[in-house]
Amino acid sequence: MGAIRKLFGLVFIVILIGVAGYAGFIYGQLVFQKDAIEVEVPIRQNISLPLTQEITVPLNTFFALPINKIIYIKKTLPISFSAKVDTLAKVPMNISGSVVYVDVPIKTSIPINTSIEINEPIVFNETIDFPLNQNITVALDMDVLIPVDTVVRTKVPLPWKE
Numbered sequence: 722m723g724a725i726r727k728l729f730g731l732v733f734i735v736i737l738i739g740v741a742g743y744a745g746f747i748y749g750q751l752v753f754q755k756d757a758i759e760v761e762v763p764i765r766q767n768i769s770l771p772l773t774q775e776i777t778v779p780l781n782t783f784f785a786l787p788i789n790k791i792i793y794i795k796k797t798l799p800i801s802f803s804a805k806v807d808t809l810a811k812v813p814m815n816i817s818g819s820v821v822y823v824d825v826p827i828k829t830s831i832p833i834n835t836s837i838e839i840n841e842p843i844v845f846n847e848t849i850d851f852p853l854n855q856n857i858t859v860a861l862d863m864d865v866l867i868p869v870d871t872v873v874r875t876k877v878p879l880p881w882k883e
Contacts, residue, residue: 757876764873770865777858784850796839803830 806829811822 722740757878759874759876762873762875764870765870766868768867768869770867772865775858775860777856779855780857781854783852786849788845788847788849790845791842792845794839794841794843797836798839799834799836801832801834803832805830822833859871 738874754820806827809824814821814823836840
């Protein structure tokens with residue numbers, strides 16, 4: 722029984738080799754009858770594209786301008802006015818050895834003419850939105866990497882056909 726199995730296995734292998742050979746022969750005949758073979762070529766690489774030029778871009782925006790400054794004001798301020806006085810003054814009077822206080826009404830205006838020197842710091846600590854509207858020129862000098870991942874289908878001519 723073991724010999725029959727070995728013989729059957731050997732016959733099976735010979736048949737497989739024959740079928741594979743015949744399939745190769747048929748494929749070869751098909752290729753030989755054609756004048757080109759269709760192939761697919763996978764392409765996977767990065768292409769470097771040098772980019773060197775100047776471009777003009779309009780810039781219309783606002784930017785925050787911080788101001789942090791101390792300004793000293795040195796100034797002479799003239800002051801000129803009249804101060805009105807309307808009061809009762811208690812005035813001591815000596816009458817026969819006794820001191821008596823008498824209310825004396827005072828109504829007048831006192832002119833005041835003077836000047837005051839000012840040397841004061843004023844602190845500015847603000848942020849101002851400053852508009853910026855102009856065209857700017859930007860110089861580009863860089864290499865741009867472009868990834869290519871594709872399959873190219875083409876026909877390769879066979880040497881025996883013209």
